[in-house]
Amino acid sequence: MGELEQHAPDRVVASWRRSEDYGVSHGEVQPRFSGAPPTESLFATCGREVLGDLHRSLAAEPVSLMLTDADGLVLDRRSGDHALLRALDAVHLAPGFSYAEREAGTNGLGLALADRTPTVVRSEQHYALSLRGYTCAAVPVLDPRTGRLEGALNLTTWSASHSDLLLALARSAAGTTTALMLARSGGGAAPTPSRGAVYRVEAPRLEPGSGTLTGLSASWTDALTQVRAAVASGRVVAVVGERGAGRTTPLAKAARAERPRGRVLAARVPAPDDVATWLDLWSPEVGKEHTTVLLGDADLLPAWAADRLRDLLPGAGPAGWGATAGRLEDLPAALVPLVGAVVQVPPLRERPDDVVPLARHLAHQVRGREVDLTPAAEQALRDHGWPGNVAELRDVVRDAATRTDVVDVRHLPAEVLSQGTHRLSRIETFERDEIVRVLTRPGVTMREGALELGMSRATVYRKIGQYGIRLPRG
Numbered sequence: 001m002g003e004l005e006q007h008a009p010d011r012v013v014a015s016w017r018r019s020e021d022y023g024v025s026h027g028e029v030q031p032r033f034s035g036a037p038p039t040e041s042l043f044a045t046c047g048r049e050v051l052g053d054l055h056r057s058l059a060a061e062p063v064s065l066m067l068t069d070a071d072g073l074v075l076d077r078r079s080g081d082h083a084l085l086r087a088l089d090a091v092h093l094a095p096g097f098s099y100a101e102r103e104a105g106t107n108g109l110g111l112a113l114a115d116r117t118p119t120v121v122r123s124e125q126h127y128a129l130s131l132r133g134y135t136c137a138a139v140p141v142l143d144p145r146t147g148r149l150e151g152a153l154n155l156t157t158w159s160a161s162h163s164d165l166l167l168a169l170a171r172s173a174a175g176t177t178t179a180l181m182l183a184r185s186g187g188g189a190a191p192t193p194s195r196g197a198v199y200r201v202e203a204p205r206l207e208p209g210s211g212t213l214t215g216l217s218a219s220w221t222d223a224l225t226q227v228r229a230a231v232a233s234g235r236v237v238a239v240v241g242e243r244g245a246g247r248t249t250p251l252a253k254a255a256r257a258e259r260p261r262g263r264v265l266a267a268r269v270p271a272p273d274d275v276a277t278w279l280d281l282w283s284p285e286v287g288k289e290h291t292t293v294l295l296g297d298a299d300l301l302p303a304w305a306a307d308r309l310r311d312l313l314p315g316a317g318p319a320g321w322g323a324t325a326g327r328l329e330d331l332p333a334a335l336v337p338l339v340g341a342v343v344q345v346p347p348l349r350e351r352p353d354d355v356v357p358l359a360r361h362l363a364h365q366v367r368g369r370e371v372d373l374t375p376a377a378e379q380a381l382r383d384h385g386w387p388g389n390v391a392e393l394r395d396v397v398r399d400a401a402t403r404t405d406v407v408d409v410r411h412l413p414a415e416v417l418s419q420g421t422h423r424l425s426r427i428e429t430f431e432r433d434e435i436v437r438v439l440t441r442p443g444v445t446m447r448e449g450a451l452e453l454g455m456s457r458a459t460v461y462r463k464i465g466q467y468g469i470r471l472p473r474g
Contacts, residue, residue, distance in 0.1 A: 025128065072110055093156065139167070216357060219351055240324070283309075356382060
Protein backbone atom coordinates (compact mmCIF):
# COMPACT_ATOMS: atom_id res chain seq x y z
CA MET A 1 0.00 0.00 0.00
CA GLY A 2 2.85 2.41 0.76
CA GLU A 3 4.27 2.32 -2.77
CA LEU A 4 0.79 2.52 -4.24
CA GLU A 5 0.03 5.68 -2.24
CA GLN A 6 3.09 7.38 -3.75
CA HIS A 7 2.24 6.67 -7.38
CA ALA A 8 -1.48 5.96 -7.74
CA PRO A 9 -4.34 8.48 -7.94
CA ASP A 10 -6.14 9.20 -4.67
CA ARG A 11 -9.28 7.49 -5.94
CA VAL A 12 -7.38 4.27 -6.53
CA VAL A 13 -5.83 4.42 -3.06
CA ALA A 14 -9.27 4.97 -1.53
CA SER A 15 -10.59 2.02 -3.53
CA TRP A 16 -7.81 -0.22 -2.21
CA ARG A 17 -8.74 0.72 1.35
CA ARG A 18 -12.37 -0.13 0.68
CA SER A 19 -11.32 -3.41 -0.89
CA GLU A 20 -9.43 -4.29 2.28
CA ASP A 21 -12.47 -3.38 4.38
CA TYR A 22 -14.64 -5.61 2.17
CA GLY A 23 -12.25 -8.51 2.71
CA VAL A 24 -11.52 -8.97 -0.99
CA SER A 25 -8.80 -11.53 -1.78
CA HIS A 26 -5.45 -10.08 -2.84
CA GLY A 27 -4.65 -13.13 -4.94
CA GLU A 28 -7.52 -14.08 -7.22
CA VAL A 29 -10.97 -12.71 -7.89
CA GLN A 30 -13.45 -14.99 -6.15
CA PRO A 31 -16.20 -15.78 -8.67
CA ARG A 32 -19.73 -14.63 -7.95
CA PHE A 33 -22.03 -15.96 -10.63
CA SER A 34 -25.54 -14.53 -10.75
CA GLY A 35 -26.91 -16.62 -13.60
CA ALA A 36 -28.04 -15.45 -17.00
CA PRO A 37 -27.93 -11.63 -17.04
CA PRO A 38 -31.18 -9.72 -17.74
CA THR A 39 -31.62 -8.39 -21.26
CA GLU A 40 -34.90 -6.50 -21.33
CA SER A 41 -33.94 -3.04 -20.00
CA LEU A 42 -33.64 0.01 -22.26
CA PHE A 43 -30.05 0.45 -21.11
CA ALA A 44 -29.10 -3.15 -21.93
CA THR A 45 -30.76 -2.99 -25.35
CA CYS A 46 -29.13 0.29 -26.33
CA GLY A 47 -25.78 -0.65 -24.81
CA ARG A 48 -25.65 -3.88 -26.79
CA GLU A 49 -26.29 -2.04 -30.04
CA VAL A 50 -23.49 0.40 -29.32
CA LEU A 51 -21.20 -2.43 -28.26
CA GLY A 52 -21.94 -4.27 -31.49
CA ASP A 53 -21.09 -1.25 -33.65
CA LEU A 54 -17.85 -0.63 -31.76
CA HIS A 55 -16.90 -4.30 -31.91
CA ARG A 56 -17.18 -4.33 -35.71
CA SER A 57 -14.62 -1.53 -35.92
CA LEU A 58 -12.26 -3.08 -33.34
CA ALA A 59 -12.62 -6.76 -34.27
CA ALA A 60 -8.92 -7.07 -35.08
CA GLU A 61 -7.71 -5.31 -31.92
CA PRO A 62 -6.77 -7.02 -28.61
CA VAL A 63 -9.60 -5.30 -26.77
CA SER A 64 -12.63 -6.70 -24.97
CA LEU A 65 -15.79 -4.59 -24.87
CA MET A 66 -18.14 -5.05 -21.93
CA LEU A 67 -21.48 -3.83 -20.69
CA THR A 68 -22.33 -4.04 -16.98
CA ASP A 69 -25.33 -3.09 -14.89
CA ALA A 70 -25.23 -0.72 -11.92
CA ASP A 71 -24.20 -3.57 -9.60
CA GLY A 72 -21.21 -4.53 -11.72
CA LEU A 73 -22.88 -7.61 -13.25
CA VAL A 74 -21.39 -8.22 -16.70
CA LEU A 75 -24.28 -8.21 -19.19
CA ASP A 76 -22.34 -8.59 -22.43
CA ARG A 77 -18.75 -9.10 -23.60
CA ARG A 78 -17.26 -8.98 -27.07
CA SER A 79 -13.80 -9.31 -28.56
CA GLY A 80 -12.13 -10.63 -31.68
CA ASP A 81 -9.06 -11.72 -29.69
CA HIS A 82 -9.73 -15.30 -28.58
CA ALA A 83 -6.61 -15.41 -26.38
CA LEU A 84 -7.87 -12.37 -24.49
CA LEU A 85 -11.33 -13.92 -24.09
CA ARG A 86 -9.85 -17.13 -22.68
CA ALA A 87 -7.75 -15.12 -20.23
CA LEU A 88 -10.76 -13.11 -19.11
CA ASP A 89 -12.73 -16.31 -18.62
CA ALA A 90 -9.97 -17.48 -16.27
CA VAL A 91 -10.50 -14.43 -14.02
CA HIS A 92 -14.32 -14.62 -14.35
CA LEU A 93 -14.64 -11.31 -16.20
CA ALA A 94 -17.52 -12.74 -18.22
CA PRO A 95 -21.30 -12.38 -18.58
CA GLY A 96 -23.18 -13.43 -15.46
CA PHE A 97 -20.32 -12.61 -13.08
CA SER A 98 -20.10 -9.52 -10.84
CA TYR A 99 -17.10 -7.22 -11.00
CA ALA A 100 -18.28 -4.65 -8.48
CA GLU A 101 -15.56 -3.25 -6.24
CA ARG A 102 -17.00 -5.16 -3.28
CA GLU A 103 -16.58 -8.44 -5.16
CA ALA A 104 -13.41 -7.96 -7.22
CA GLY A 105 -11.55 -5.17 -5.44
CA THR A 106 -10.11 -2.20 -7.30
CA ASN A 107 -10.75 -2.51 -11.04
CA GLY A 108 -11.80 -0.14 -13.80
CA LEU A 109 -15.48 -0.86 -14.09
CA GLY A 110 -15.98 -1.34 -10.34
CA LEU A 111 -14.35 2.00 -9.53
CA ALA A 112 -16.22 3.80 -12.34
CA LEU A 113 -19.51 2.60 -10.81
CA ALA A 114 -18.46 3.39 -7.25
CA ASP A 115 -17.32 6.93 -8.02
CA ARG A 116 -19.64 7.57 -10.99
CA THR A 117 -16.64 8.89 -12.89
CA PRO A 118 -14.78 7.77 -16.04
CA THR A 119 -11.91 5.63 -14.80
CA VAL A 120 -8.74 3.91 -16.01
CA VAL A 121 -7.08 1.27 -13.81
CA ARG A 122 -3.75 0.00 -15.08
CA SER A 123 -1.86 -3.22 -14.29
CA GLU A 124 -0.46 -2.89 -10.74
CA GLN A 125 -3.26 -0.52 -9.68
CA HIS A 126 -5.62 -3.51 -9.61
CA TYR A 127 -6.19 -4.88 -6.13
CA ALA A 128 -6.20 -8.56 -7.14
CA LEU A 129 -2.91 -9.94 -8.42
CA SER A 130 -4.73 -11.98 -11.07
CA LEU A 131 -5.91 -8.74 -12.76
CA ARG A 132 -2.55 -7.03 -13.05
CA GLY A 133 -2.03 -8.26 -16.58
CA TYR A 134 -4.82 -5.96 -17.79
CA THR A 135 -5.67 -2.30 -18.23
CA CYS A 136 -9.35 -1.35 -17.95
CA ALA A 137 -11.16 1.86 -18.92
CA ALA A 138 -14.81 2.30 -17.92
CA VAL A 139 -17.41 5.06 -18.08
CA PRO A 140 -20.67 5.06 -16.08
CA VAL A 141 -23.97 5.48 -17.95
CA LEU A 142 -26.84 7.41 -16.38
CA ASP A 143 -30.49 7.26 -17.35
CA PRO A 144 -30.95 10.46 -19.41
CA ARG A 145 -34.42 11.06 -17.93
CA THR A 146 -33.81 10.44 -14.24
CA GLY A 147 -30.04 10.64 -13.75
CA ARG A 148 -30.08 7.19 -12.16
CA LEU A 149 -26.97 5.05 -12.56
CA GLU A 150 -27.74 2.27 -15.06
CA GLY A 151 -24.36 0.63 -15.56
CA ALA A 152 -21.05 1.10 -17.36
CA LEU A 153 -19.24 0.60 -20.66
CA ASN A 154 -15.87 -1.06 -20.08
CA LEU A 155 -12.92 -1.66 -22.40
CA THR A 156 -10.18 -4.09 -21.28
CA THR A 157 -6.86 -4.90 -22.95
CA TRP A 158 -3.50 -6.40 -22.00
CA SER A 159 -1.52 -4.14 -19.70
CA ALA A 160 1.41 -4.27 -22.15
CA SER A 161 -0.76 -2.96 -24.99
CA HIS A 162 -1.00 0.66 -26.04
CA SER A 163 -4.05 1.90 -24.12
CA ASP A 164 -4.11 5.68 -24.43
CA LEU A 165 -7.30 5.66 -26.51
CA LEU A 166 -9.24 3.24 -24.30
CA LEU A 167 -10.88 5.89 -22.15
CA ALA A 168 -11.76 8.08 -25.15
CA LEU A 169 -13.44 5.10 -26.83
CA ALA A 170 -15.29 4.20 -23.64
CA ARG A 171 -16.50 7.81 -23.25
CA SER A 172 -17.73 7.85 -26.83
CA ALA A 173 -19.57 4.54 -26.42
CA ALA A 174 -21.19 5.66 -23.15
CA GLY A 175 -22.28 8.96 -24.69
CA THR A 176 -23.79 7.18 -27.71
CA THR A 177 -25.64 4.80 -25.38
CA THR A 178 -27.12 7.69 -23.41
CA ALA A 179 -28.21 9.46 -26.60
CA LEU A 180 -29.84 6.29 -27.90
CA MET A 181 -31.67 5.78 -24.60
CA LEU A 182 -32.95 9.35 -24.72
CA ALA A 183 -34.19 8.99 -28.28
CA ARG A 184 -36.10 5.80 -27.44
CA SER A 185 -37.51 6.93 -24.12
CA GLY A 186 -39.87 9.51 -25.55
CA GLY A 187 -37.46 12.42 -25.17
CA GLY A 188 -37.01 14.78 -22.28
CA ALA A 189 -33.75 16.48 -21.50
CA ALA A 190 -31.14 14.80 -19.38
CA PRO A 191 -30.90 16.32 -15.91
CA THR A 192 -28.00 18.70 -15.53
CA PRO A 193 -25.84 17.99 -12.48
CA SER A 194 -25.75 20.83 -10.01
CA ARG A 195 -22.48 22.67 -9.75
CA GLY A 196 -22.93 22.32 -6.03
CA ALA A 197 -24.85 24.42 -3.56
CA VAL A 198 -24.16 25.33 0.06
CA TYR A 199 -26.57 27.82 1.57
CA ARG A 200 -28.13 28.77 4.84
CA VAL A 201 -31.90 28.73 5.07
CA GLU A 202 -33.21 31.05 7.74
CA ALA A 203 -36.78 29.89 7.08
CA PRO A 204 -38.07 26.75 5.38
CA ARG A 205 -37.91 26.86 1.61
CA LEU A 206 -41.33 27.37 0.07
CA GLU A 207 -41.75 23.87 -1.27
CA PRO A 208 -44.83 21.62 -1.33
CA GLY A 209 -46.39 21.51 2.11
CA SER A 210 -44.44 24.43 3.51
CA GLY A 211 -45.35 27.98 4.42
CA THR A 212 -49.09 28.69 4.38
CA LEU A 213 -49.82 25.90 1.91
CA THR A 214 -52.29 23.46 3.46
CA GLY A 215 -54.86 20.91 2.39
CA LEU A 216 -52.58 18.72 0.30
CA SER A 217 -53.14 15.01 -0.26
CA ALA A 218 -52.99 12.39 2.46
CA SER A 219 -49.98 10.73 0.82
CA TRP A 220 -47.98 13.97 1.06
CA THR A 221 -48.99 14.81 4.63
CA ASP A 222 -48.30 11.21 5.67
CA ALA A 223 -44.73 11.55 4.37
CA LEU A 224 -44.32 14.78 6.36
CA THR A 225 -45.61 13.08 9.49
CA GLN A 226 -43.29 10.09 9.12
CA VAL A 227 -40.21 12.28 8.68
CA ARG A 228 -41.17 14.50 11.60
CA ALA A 229 -41.62 11.47 13.89
CA ALA A 230 -38.31 9.90 12.84
CA VAL A 231 -36.34 13.10 13.33
CA ALA A 232 -38.01 13.71 16.70
CA SER A 233 -36.90 10.24 17.80
CA GLY A 234 -33.29 11.01 16.88
CA ARG A 235 -33.05 8.89 13.74
CA VAL A 236 -31.25 9.86 10.54
CA VAL A 237 -33.82 9.94 7.74
CA ALA A 238 -33.39 9.18 4.06
CA VAL A 239 -36.26 10.61 2.00
CA VAL A 240 -36.51 8.69 -1.25
CA GLY A 241 -38.45 9.28 -4.44
CA GLU A 242 -38.16 10.86 -7.86
CA ARG A 243 -36.19 14.03 -8.42
CA GLY A 244 -38.23 17.18 -8.26
CA ALA A 245 -40.95 15.58 -6.10
CA GLY A 246 -40.11 17.75 -3.08
CA ARG A 247 -37.89 15.30 -1.21
CA THR A 248 -36.00 17.99 0.72
CA THR A 249 -39.12 19.69 2.08
CA PRO A 250 -40.08 17.10 4.75
CA LEU A 251 -36.51 17.13 6.07
CA ALA A 252 -36.39 20.94 6.20
CA LYS A 253 -39.76 21.16 7.95
CA ALA A 254 -38.77 18.51 10.50
CA ALA A 255 -35.46 20.27 11.16
CA ARG A 256 -37.29 23.54 11.77
CA ALA A 257 -39.72 21.86 14.12
CA GLU A 258 -36.91 20.32 16.18
CA ARG A 259 -34.55 23.30 16.03
CA PRO A 260 -36.70 26.43 15.55
CA ARG A 261 -33.72 28.75 15.95
CA GLY A 262 -31.26 26.54 14.15
CA ARG A 263 -29.66 26.67 10.73
CA VAL A 264 -30.50 24.35 7.87
CA LEU A 265 -27.56 23.77 5.57
CA ALA A 266 -28.64 22.26 2.24
CA ALA A 267 -25.80 20.65 0.29
CA ARG A 268 -26.72 19.09 -3.06
CA VAL A 269 -24.19 16.74 -4.63
CA PRO A 270 -22.50 18.45 -7.61
CA ALA A 271 -20.84 17.09 -10.74
CA PRO A 272 -18.08 14.56 -9.89
CA ASP A 273 -15.24 16.96 -10.72
CA ASP A 274 -16.55 19.46 -8.17
CA VAL A 275 -17.11 17.10 -5.25
CA ALA A 276 -13.76 17.66 -3.51
CA THR A 277 -14.15 21.46 -3.47
CA TRP A 278 -17.82 21.13 -2.53
CA LEU A 279 -16.98 18.99 0.51
CA ASP A 280 -14.27 21.38 1.64
CA LEU A 281 -16.72 24.29 1.53
CA TRP A 282 -19.45 22.97 3.81
CA SER A 283 -18.09 20.02 5.80
CA PRO A 284 -16.52 22.27 8.51
CA GLU A 285 -20.09 23.23 9.48
CA VAL A 286 -21.01 19.66 10.42
CA GLY A 287 -21.43 19.20 14.14
CA LYS A 288 -21.88 22.88 14.95
CA GLU A 289 -24.59 23.60 17.47
CA HIS A 290 -28.10 24.04 16.01
CA THR A 291 -26.98 23.16 12.49
CA THR A 292 -28.80 20.55 10.43
CA VAL A 293 -27.27 19.27 7.20
CA LEU A 294 -29.56 18.19 4.36
CA LEU A 295 -27.57 16.11 1.89
CA GLY A 296 -29.44 16.29 -1.40
CA ASP A 297 -29.05 13.70 -4.18
CA ALA A 298 -26.88 11.60 -1.89
CA ASP A 299 -27.18 8.68 -4.32
CA LEU A 300 -24.90 10.63 -6.71
CA LEU A 301 -22.01 10.69 -4.23
CA PRO A 302 -18.75 9.09 -5.37
CA ALA A 303 -17.71 6.26 -3.08
CA TRP A 304 -14.60 8.09 -1.85
CA ALA A 305 -16.72 11.08 -0.76
CA ALA A 306 -19.18 8.77 1.00
CA ASP A 307 -16.24 7.22 2.86
CA ARG A 308 -15.24 10.66 4.11
CA LEU A 309 -18.79 11.55 5.13
CA ARG A 310 -19.24 8.22 6.93
CA ASP A 311 -16.59 9.37 9.39
CA LEU A 312 -17.79 12.98 9.49
CA LEU A 313 -21.60 12.95 9.67
CA PRO A 314 -22.03 10.98 12.92
CA GLY A 315 -20.46 14.01 14.61
CA ALA A 316 -23.59 15.97 13.69
CA GLY A 317 -25.66 13.88 16.10
CA PRO A 318 -28.43 11.45 15.14
CA ALA A 319 -30.90 14.17 14.13
CA GLY A 320 -28.26 16.55 12.78
CA TRP A 321 -28.48 15.45 9.17
CA GLY A 322 -30.68 13.77 6.61
CA ALA A 323 -30.40 12.77 2.98
CA THR A 324 -32.43 12.44 -0.20
CA ALA A 325 -32.03 9.80 -2.89
CA GLY A 326 -33.95 7.96 -5.59
CA ARG A 327 -33.91 4.70 -3.62
CA LEU A 328 -32.18 3.54 -0.47
CA GLU A 329 -30.25 0.90 -2.43
CA ASP A 330 -28.78 3.66 -4.61
CA LEU A 331 -27.03 5.28 -1.63
CA PRO A 332 -23.29 4.55 -1.36
CA ALA A 333 -22.69 1.53 0.85
CA ALA A 334 -20.78 3.64 3.39
CA LEU A 335 -23.87 5.72 4.25
CA VAL A 336 -26.56 3.04 4.35
CA PRO A 337 -25.74 1.81 7.90
CA LEU A 338 -26.10 5.39 9.21
CA VAL A 339 -29.72 5.70 8.04
CA GLY A 340 -32.30 4.96 10.73
CA ALA A 341 -35.52 5.56 8.78
CA VAL A 342 -36.60 5.62 5.13
CA VAL A 343 -39.63 7.63 3.95
CA GLN A 344 -41.03 7.55 0.42
CA VAL A 345 -42.28 10.77 -1.20
CA PRO A 346 -44.81 10.02 -3.97
CA PRO A 347 -44.33 11.68 -7.39
CA LEU A 348 -46.70 14.45 -8.39
CA ARG A 349 -48.52 12.28 -10.96
CA GLU A 350 -49.74 10.15 -8.05
CA ARG A 351 -51.05 13.26 -6.26
CA PRO A 352 -53.27 14.94 -8.90
CA ASP A 353 -55.31 16.75 -6.24
CA ASP A 354 -52.13 18.58 -5.16
CA VAL A 355 -51.44 20.10 -8.58
CA VAL A 356 -53.81 23.08 -8.50
CA PRO A 357 -53.11 24.11 -4.88
CA LEU A 358 -49.40 23.89 -5.62
CA ALA A 359 -49.80 25.88 -8.83
CA ARG A 360 -51.62 28.66 -6.99
CA HIS A 361 -49.01 28.65 -4.24
CA LEU A 362 -46.13 28.79 -6.72
CA ALA A 363 -47.80 31.57 -8.69
CA HIS A 364 -48.17 33.55 -5.47
CA GLN A 365 -44.44 33.13 -4.87
CA VAL A 366 -43.69 34.58 -8.30
CA ARG A 367 -46.03 37.58 -8.14
CA GLY A 368 -46.29 38.16 -4.41
CA ARG A 369 -50.08 38.02 -4.62
CA GLU A 370 -52.88 35.74 -5.81
CA VAL A 371 -52.92 34.75 -9.48
CA ASP A 372 -56.12 33.27 -10.92
CA LEU A 373 -56.35 30.05 -12.93
CA THR A 374 -59.24 29.45 -15.34
CA PRO A 375 -61.14 26.16 -15.00
CA ALA A 376 -59.67 25.03 -18.34
CA ALA A 377 -56.13 25.74 -17.12
CA GLU A 378 -56.78 23.90 -13.86
CA GLN A 379 -58.06 20.87 -15.78
CA ALA A 380 -55.06 20.89 -18.11
CA LEU A 381 -52.66 21.04 -15.17
CA ARG A 382 -54.44 18.17 -13.40
CA ASP A 383 -54.42 16.02 -16.54
CA HIS A 384 -50.71 16.39 -17.25
CA GLY A 385 -48.41 13.55 -16.12
CA TRP A 386 -45.66 15.85 -14.72
CA PRO A 387 -42.60 13.70 -15.49
CA GLY A 388 -40.49 16.46 -13.97
CA ASN A 389 -42.65 16.55 -10.82
CA VAL A 390 -42.99 19.75 -8.77
CA ALA A 391 -39.85 21.18 -10.36
CA GLU A 392 -41.55 21.04 -13.77
CA LEU A 393 -44.76 22.54 -12.38
CA ARG A 394 -42.75 25.39 -10.87
CA ASP A 395 -41.20 26.22 -14.24
CA VAL A 396 -44.56 26.12 -16.03
CA VAL A 397 -46.29 28.30 -13.44
CA ARG A 398 -43.41 30.76 -13.22
CA ASP A 399 -43.49 31.33 -16.97
CA ALA A 400 -47.27 31.76 -17.07
CA ALA A 401 -47.57 33.94 -13.96
CA THR A 402 -45.01 36.43 -15.26
CA ARG A 403 -47.16 37.01 -18.36
CA THR A 404 -50.69 37.30 -17.04
CA ASP A 405 -52.92 37.83 -14.02
CA VAL A 406 -55.30 35.08 -15.15
CA VAL A 407 -53.62 31.89 -16.35
CA ASP A 408 -55.53 30.16 -19.16
CA VAL A 409 -54.59 27.17 -21.35
CA ARG A 410 -53.09 29.50 -23.95
CA HIS A 411 -50.47 30.51 -21.38
CA LEU A 412 -49.36 26.91 -20.81
CA PRO A 413 -46.66 25.20 -22.89
CA ALA A 414 -47.84 22.82 -25.60
CA GLU A 415 -46.30 19.78 -23.90
CA VAL A 416 -48.66 20.26 -20.94
CA LEU A 417 -51.61 19.94 -23.32
CA SER A 418 -50.33 16.87 -25.16
CA GLN A 419 -49.53 13.27 -24.36
CA GLY A 420 -47.01 12.20 -26.98
CA THR A 421 -45.94 8.57 -27.19
CA HIS A 422 -42.68 9.23 -29.03
CA ARG A 423 -39.99 11.84 -29.23
CA LEU A 424 -40.99 14.55 -31.70
CA SER A 425 -38.77 15.89 -34.45
CA ARG A 426 -38.26 19.65 -34.68
CA ILE A 427 -40.84 19.86 -37.45
CA GLU A 428 -43.36 17.82 -35.47
CA THR A 429 -42.76 19.92 -32.35
CA PHE A 430 -43.33 23.12 -34.34
CA GLU A 431 -46.53 21.71 -35.88
CA ARG A 432 -47.89 20.57 -32.51
CA ASP A 433 -47.10 23.92 -30.89
CA GLU A 434 -48.81 25.84 -33.71
CA ILE A 435 -51.95 23.71 -33.44
CA VAL A 436 -52.07 24.32 -29.68
CA ARG A 437 -51.39 28.05 -30.09
CA VAL A 438 -54.16 28.54 -32.62
CA LEU A 439 -56.82 26.32 -31.05
CA THR A 440 -56.40 27.62 -27.50
CA ARG A 441 -57.09 31.24 -28.44
CA PRO A 442 -60.39 32.42 -26.95
CA GLY A 443 -63.35 32.03 -29.29
CA VAL A 444 -61.54 30.24 -32.12
CA THR A 445 -63.66 27.53 -33.73
CA MET A 446 -62.25 24.37 -35.28
CA ARG A 447 -63.19 25.67 -38.74
CA GLU A 448 -61.39 28.97 -38.16
CA GLY A 449 -58.38 27.24 -36.66
CA ALA A 450 -58.08 24.80 -39.55
CA LEU A 451 -58.27 27.67 -42.03
CA GLU A 452 -55.49 29.58 -40.23
CA LEU A 453 -53.34 26.45 -40.02
CA GLY A 454 -53.83 25.71 -43.70
CA MET A 455 -55.27 22.27 -43.00
CA SER A 456 -58.60 20.58 -43.48
CA ARG A 457 -60.62 20.01 -40.34
CA ALA A 458 -60.16 16.26 -40.79
CA THR A 459 -56.39 16.74 -40.84
CA VAL A 460 -56.51 18.92 -37.73
CA TYR A 461 -58.51 16.25 -35.87
CA ARG A 462 -56.03 13.60 -37.01
CA LYS A 463 -53.09 15.72 -35.84
CA ILE A 464 -54.77 16.30 -32.47
CA GLY A 465 -54.98 12.55 -32.01
CA GLN A 466 -51.45 12.00 -33.31
CA TYR A 467 -49.94 14.41 -30.80
CA GLY A 468 -52.29 13.53 -27.95
CA ILE A 469 -53.43 17.14 -27.65
CA ARG A 470 -56.02 17.76 -24.94
CA LEU A 471 -58.07 20.86 -25.74
CA PRO A 472 -60.23 22.56 -23.11
CA ARG A 473 -63.79 21.28 -23.02
CA GLY A 474 -66.70 23.52 -23.81
